Amino acid sequence: MNAAAHVKEPFVRMAKRNDLSLKKKIFIRAIAILAALLVDGIFIFLITGLNPFGVYGVMFAGSFGTFMKFKWVLRDLATLLIVGIALAPAFKMRFWNIGAEGQILMGGLASAVCMIYLGNTLPNWLLLLVMLVTSVLCGALWAFIPAVFKAIWNTNETLFTLMMNYVATSIVACCTNFFRGDNAKMALINMGTKAGWFPMILGQRYTINILVVFVLTILMYIYLKYTKHGYEISVVGESENTARYAGIDVKKVMIRTISISGAICGLAGYLILAGKDMSLSTTSAGGNGFTAIIVAWLAKFNTFYMVLISFLLVFLDKGASDIASAFQVNDYMSDIVTGVILFFILGSEFFINYKLIFRKGGAKNA
Amino acid sequence: MIENALEIRHITKTFGPVVANRDVSMDIRKGEILSVLGENGSGKTTLMNMIAGIYYPDSGQIFVNGKEAAIRSPGDAFALGIGMIHQHFKLVDVFTAAENIVLGLKEGKKFDMKGAVEKIRAICDRYGFDITPDQKVYDMTVSQKQTLEIVKVLYRGADILILDEPTAVLTPQETDRLFQVMREMKADGKSVVIITHKLHEVLAVSDRVAILRKGEYVDTVETKDATELSLTEMMVGKKVTLDIDRPVVKNKKLRLAVEKVSCVNKEGVTVLDDVSFEAFGGEILGIAGISGSGQKELLEAIAGLQLVGEQSSITFMDPENGDEPVPLVGQNPRKIKELGIHLSFVPEDRLGMGLVGSMGMTDNMMLKSYEDGKSFFIERKAPKALAEEIKEDLEVVTPGINTPVRRLSGGNVQKVLVGREIAAAPAVLMTAYAVRGLDINTSYAIYRLLNEQKEKGVAVIYVGEDLDVLVELCDRILVLCGGKVSGIVSGATKEEVGLLMTKVGGKDPAEGGMTE
Ligand SMILES: Nc1ncnc2c1ncn2[C@@H]1O[C@H](COP(=O)(O)OP(=O)(O)OP(=O)(O)O)[C@@H](O)[C@H]1O
Ligand SMILES: [Mg+2]
Numbered sequence: 001m002n003a004a005a006h007v008k009e010p011f012v013r014m015a016k017r018n019d020l021s022l023k024k025k026i027f028i029r030a031i032a033i034l035a036a037l038l039v040d041g042i043f044i045f046l047i048t049g050l051n052p053f054g055v056y057g058v059m060f061a062g063s064f065g066t067f068m069k070f071k072w073v074l075r076d077l078a079t080l081l082i083v084g085i086a087l088a089p090a091f092k093m094r095f096w097n098i099g100a101e102g103q104i105l106m107g108g109l110a111s112a113v114c115m116i117y118l119g120n121t122l123p124n125w126l127l128l129l130v131m132l133v134t135s136v137l138c139g140a141l142w143a144f145i146p147a148v149f150k151a152i153w154n155t156n157e158t159l160f161t162l163m164m165n166y167v168a169t170s171i172v173a174c175c176t177n178f179f180r181g182d183n184a185k186m187a188l189i190n191m192g193t194k195a196g197w198f199p200m201i202l203g204q205r206y207t208i209n210i211l212v213v214f215v216l217t218i219l220m221y222i223y224l225k226y227t228k229h230g231y232e233i234s235v236v237g238e239s240e241n242t243a244r245y246a247g248i249d250v251k252k253v254m255i256r257t258i259s260i261s262g263a264i265c266g267l268a269g270y271l272i273l274a275g276k277d278m279s280l281s282t283t284s285a286g287g288n289g290f291t292a293i294i295v296a297w298l299a300k301f302n303t304f305y306m307v308l309i310s311f312l313l314v315f316l317d318k319g320a321s322d323i324a325s326a327f328q329v330n331d332y333m334s335d336i337v338t339g340v341i342l343f344f345i346l347g348s349e350f351f352i353n354y355k356l357i358f359r360k361g362g363a364k365n366a
Numbered sequence: 367m368i369e370n371a372l373e374i375r376h377i378t379k380t381f382g383p384v385v386a387n388r389d390v391s392m393d394i395r396k397g398e399i400l401s402v403l404g405e406n407g408s409g410k411t412t413l414m415n416m417i418a419g420i421y422y423p424d425s426g427q428i429f430v431n432g433k434e435a436a437i438r439s440p441g442d443a444f445a446l447g448i449g450m451i452h453q454h455f456k457l458v459d460v461f462t463a464a465e466n467i468v469l470g471l472k473e474g475k476k477f478d479m480k481g482a483v484e485k486i487r488a489i490c491d492r493y494g495f496d497i498t499p500d501q502k503v504y505d506m507t508v509s510q511k512q513t514l515e516i517v518k519v520l521y522r523g524a525d526i527l528i529l530d531e532p533t534a535v536l537t538p539q540e541t542d543r544l545f546q547v548m549r550e551m552k553a554d555g556k557s558v559v560i561i562t563h564k565l566h567e568v569l570a571v572s573d574r575v576a577i578l579r580k581g582e583y584v585d586t587v588e589t590k591d592a593t594e595l596s597l598t599e600m601m602v603g604k605k606v607t608l609d610i611d612r613p614v615v616k617n618k619k620l621r622l623a624v625e626k627v628s629c630v631n632k633e634g635v636t637v638l639d640d641v642s643f644e645a646f647g648g649e650i651l652g653i654a655g656i657s658g659s660g661q662k663e664l665l666e667a668i669a670g671l672q673l674v675g676e677q678s679s680i681t682f683m684d685p686e687n688g689d690e691p692v693p694l695v696g697q698n699p700r701k702i703k704e705l706g707i708h709l710s711f712v713p714e715d716r717l718g719m720g721l722v723g724s725m726g727m728t729d730n731m732m733l734k735s736y737e738d739g740k741s742f743f744i745e746r747k748a749p750k751a752l753a754e755e756i757k758e759d760l761e762v763v764t765p766g767i768n769t770p771v772r773r774l775s776g777g778n779v780q781k782v783l784v785g786r787e788i789a790a791a792p793a794v795l796m797t798a799y800a801v802r803g804l805d806i807n808t809s810y811a812i813y814r815l816l817n818e819q820k821e822k823g824v825a826v827i828y829v830g831e832d833l834d835v836l837v838e839l840c841d842r843i844l845v846l847c848g849g850k851v852s853g854i855v856s857g858a859t860k861e862e863v864g865l866l867m868t869k870v871g872g873k874d875p876a877e878g879g880m881t882e
Contacts, residue, residue, distance in 0.1 A: 010438045238722045246733045247700035
């Protein structure tokens with residue numbers, strides 16, 4: 001190569017930013033959303049000829065159209081968020097728990113079994129308590145197994161936890177077949193007695209779900225940031241070698257943390273059974289175990305950010321399905337619309353962390 | 367006329383709020399060895415990284431052979447004949463030497479491995495390097511890996527070689543060999559830039575010395591006009607004194623008795639063989655030896671991090687408990703730490719053990735003490751105060767005590783590590799390579815701190831590389847050679863210790879006089 005060719009400064013290069021003020025961060029994000037809406041608008045108009053504002057209106061209404069819809073948003077947000085919370089300690093420790101789905105199902109199964117077999121014998125408060133305990137234990141067990149294997153034999157946790165999902169799905173399929181007897185589908189459990197159902201609060205059963213998840217959000221934040229356990233998790237996640245030098249019992253921390261992760265997934269299963277679905281199927285976890293991975297990562301394990309990200313995902317999901325039904329367009333089109341928005345919002349994080357410097361000086365913001 | 371190989375003009379580089387280099391202008395001449403000197407965090411690595419294409423300057427220009435150049439990547443740097451050997455090697459372990467060398471080369475036509483191997487052989491012969499092209503990297507010693515990095519750079523035809531603290535991980539013998547190589551490169555008309563904190567090396571090898579202070583360029587002086595003291599003063603910007611005390615402590619107490627410790631590593635090689643010695647409170651016991659002679663394993667054995675053979679016994683006399691003997695073999699590391707036996711091992715990569723890169727100073731302070739107290743919650747007040755204190759005392763250059771330590775310069779990372787161990791007020795303080803990569807001023811601060819500990823009655827075990835320092839600082843020196851104790855000497859000279867380092871057993875009557 002010829003040295004003369006190198007005289008030119010690179011056309012554009014990246015540099016890490018100083019910490020931005022909150023105002024600027026909000027500004028960048030707002031620009032990103034506007035840009036996304038613009039791109040989407042052009043897309044919608046060119047492809048379908050629909051009025052973009054109408055489409056946005058429907059999308060917005062998907063979450064805020066009626067009070068009922070908003071309550072559903074909260075309900076689904078709570079379900080997604082609790083799984084995100086469950087994954088936070090595991091992922092912070094660099095333990096890739098892909099098995100939340102299975103852990104939720106096992107928790108749900110435990111609740112269902114209690115509802116069916118103890119529904120008539122125990123008072124409701126005691127039944128709910130027994131369900132809670134068994135669900136949490138089952139979820140924890142489902143995570144405990146791969147954790148032990150990883151801690152002792154250093155097996156790959158990603159594969160192991162993933163496989164445990166299939167095992168859980170099969171067990172649940174088997175059990176629901178048995179429970180439903182001759183029915184085509186498993187009906188609501190204890191429809192008559194409502195045994196094992198949460199009481200109504202403010203007109204909804206899932207109010208309890210929302211409250212529980214709200215408290216858990218705060219507790220997990222504190223757990224990770226202000227407790228000795230949380231500190232150990234950070235150290236092990238950063239380097240097992242360092243942890244060992246510091247006298248941390250890595251195996252113990254690993255098994256404990258993953259069991260907690262699984263236990264919270266089990267709790268999620270309990271909430272789904274007692275407060276949301278009152279029924280069990282192989283799809284009870286609803287993919288939340290996987291979506292929550294995105295939530296946990298994007299929020300960098302900060303549970304308060306998780307609230308925002310879960311909300312965004314639920315909002316987009318609701319919006320997409322309402323667009324699809326209101327305008328009789330196919331699902332792909334509405335998925336593209338929401339996908340673009342997500343893409344821009346994630347992309348804006350890049351501009352929050354880095355700045356682009358163009359040739360001839362002068363930093364340019366996104 | 368003096369020809370410049372490279373000219374730097376008004377270079378500034380910032381990292382967020384930190385100004386790593388401010389308006390630096392300097393020259394590198396053809397056919398010279400130039401030392402770059404500066405305190406920890408003064409911006410040496412950053413400046414060289416810009417020449418090597420790792421970073422791009424915020425402003426300023428670089429001229430190579432008189433022509434302005436924009437060096438946007440290591441590839442650009444290579445094309446301009448600039449090669450850098452980094453503090454942390456960039457090699458692929460499972461590849462052979464030759465594969466590592468040709469890795470990433472862009473050659474249009476079909477690749478000719480045979481030709482490459484020939485060329486590598488030729489380079490090795492030319493400079494007398496002791497590596498073979500088909501040797502795997504994981505089989506290499508640290509010094510060989512470094513040699514490989516050098517060959518890699520030479521293979522690509524570099525005329526300007528930059529070495530960032532190459533001697534920090536080498537033994538004195540290996541260092542001498544490296545210097546020989548550097549002189550031969552110079553004779554070939556190449557320019558060699560070396561960053562080192564060891565002033566005697568600067569004086570021994572370089573033609574000129576460029577000095578940086580707090581990111582700014584101070585001056586370049588001819589080495590023949592410089593002394594250790596004059597260089598230090600230019601670096602620090604004020605008068606300093608450079609001597610190591612060796613205060614004598616009366617009534618030393620037996621603190622640690624190590625008997626017949628043997629240890630076999632994972633590969634089944636005996637790394638410690640029948641090691642016995644005693645360490646006393648109020649004394650600094652030095653441990654010398656070629657790197658990899660069992661120093662690490664010995665300290666780890668004491669700290670409970672190594673399995674030891676059946677015969678082995680390690681006994682600690684607990685000062686908290688009327689010097690009651692406590693056997694340490696088989697105890698878990700945490701228990702041993704609680705007894706007051708602290709190990710600060712500064713590994714070759716500094717961050718690997720002992721510090722968590724993504725955490726700030728405060729959180730790193732509590733790494734070994736976070737468990738104290740019964741509370742479920744973590745206590746950050748004391749660690750925060752300690753972090754502030756260490757930052758003051760050792761002049762740690764950091765934007766704040768919560769800045770992730772990964773972002774600090776190499777030497778500053780280490781100050782944090784050593785500062786913490788000393789602050790823990792242990793009964794036995796074991797430090798390995800405590801001043802590796804520290805600037806001279808800070809090194810002396812560390813020696814002073816170790817002496818303070820000794821005077822408080824702490825038994826200090828100091829594993830070091832610099833024989834001058836070992837001889838000056840330590841009351842007694844234990845020399846390890848191939849996992850065996852080849853002598854425990856007091857008042858020996860550097861040469862005597864050096865001899866023991868290569869002679870197993872040390873039973874030669876000529877040296878017998880100094881063995882205890
Ligand atoms: N990638 C980075 N991000 C943020 N700050 C950095 C980065 N690299 C260097 N710095 C800061 O720039 C300053 C100069 O660092 P540099 O590594 O060049 O020092 P140095 O002279 O090589 O020190 P040492 O002798 O300790 O290796 C330091 O204050 C350091 O904290
Ligand atoms: Mg450096």
